[in-house]
Amino acid sequence: MLKKRILSKVKRTINLASHLGINYSCPICGFKSKDLSPIGLDLPVLKEKQVIGAGRRIGGCYKCGSTDRDRLIYVYLRDKVNIFNNKSIKILHFAPERIIMNILMKSGLENYICGDLFTETYQYPDYVRNMNVLNIPFEDNYFDLILCNHLLEHVPADIDAMKEIYRVLKPNGEAMLQVPISKKFDKTIEDFSVTDPKERETLFGQFDHVRIYGQDYVDRLNSVGLKVERVNISKEYPKYGLNPEEDLFIGRK
Ligand SMILES: [Zn+2]
Numbered sequence: 001m002l003k004k005r006i007l008s009k010v011k012r013t014i015n016l017a018s019h020l021g022i023n024y025s026c027p028i029c030g031f032k033s034k035d036l037s038p039i040g041l042d043l044p045v046l047k048e049k050q051v052i053g054a055g056r057r058i059g060g061c062y063k064c065g066s067t068d069r070d071r072l073i074y075v076y077l078r079d080k081v082n083i084f085n086n087k088s089i090k091i092l093h094f095a096p097e098r099i100i101m102n103i104l105m106k107s108g109l110e111n112y113i114c115g116d117l118f119t120e121t122y123q124y125p126d127y128v129r130n131m132n133v134l135n136i137p138f139e140d141n142y143f144d145l146i147l148c149n150h151l152l153e154h155v156p157a158d159i160d161a162m163k164e165i166y167r168v169l170k171p172n173g174e175a176m177l178q179v180p181i182s183k184k185f186d187k188t189i190e191d192f193s194v195t196d197p198k199e200r201e202t203l204f205g206q207f208d209h210v211r212i213y214g215q216d217y218v219d220r221l222n223s224v225g226l227k228v229e230r231v232n233i234s235k236e237y238p239k240y241g242l243n244p245e246e247d248l249f250i251g252r253k
Helices: 002-017 044-048 068-080 098-106 158-168 197-204 217-223
Strands: 020-025 037-039 057-060 090-094 111-116 128-130 143-148 169-176 227-231 248-252
Touching: 044 197, 057 068, 068 098, 090 098, 098 111, 143 158, 158 169, 158 217, 217 227, 217 248
Parallel strands: 090 111, 090 143, 111 128, 143 169
Antiparallel strands: 037 057, 169 248, 227 248
16 A cells, blocks of 8 residues: 555656646646646537637646646736735635635635535535525625636526626625636527537537537626626736636626
């Protein structure tokens, strides 16, 4: 057992060493590498619709496993929200990205709440609360910051979810609302009559997605009152291995 553990550790060290370099520097774990690992699903629909934030791409950190999106979220929170110097802000993190959640959990934030709609097949840490985005159990104008990434594409009533997010967001608060979005199509593609997981994967790029957003995604957010800023910070951080095409969608109240 011990021998096996040592052996796998040695293997990992050798493997990591083979990726050492100066092209990338992971903001999460500090690993400096010459390349990044392939991540994401290789599905024709994601390529055909030019879906940003999904699909097969080169974007994983060999050391910590962070994706390009994880690093984008992390850097925005660190440098633009200044989250680590602002410990008292009230944060709701929906469907939390593990790697981001682990960092925020350990960072001494005083009001950091994680929520996810529990499914039977998945194990959640005990600090994650079972929560439905269509019925957020908090009063109006409660949160300074809401993180809700890659969730809305799972929810048929996405406008109702956006309304709930707007409701619990404080005036001047901000919500980060990343979704897989087609670069090519203006109009969102959705069809709720499709319920077969395989068919959903073929049409929407994942077995439990109900749509692929088009550029009209912003109109949907606007329709519930959110003022949307589309931010691209990738140029500021050329070494972080961010996706140059991935904008942040920041909704404000
Ligand atoms: Zn890393």
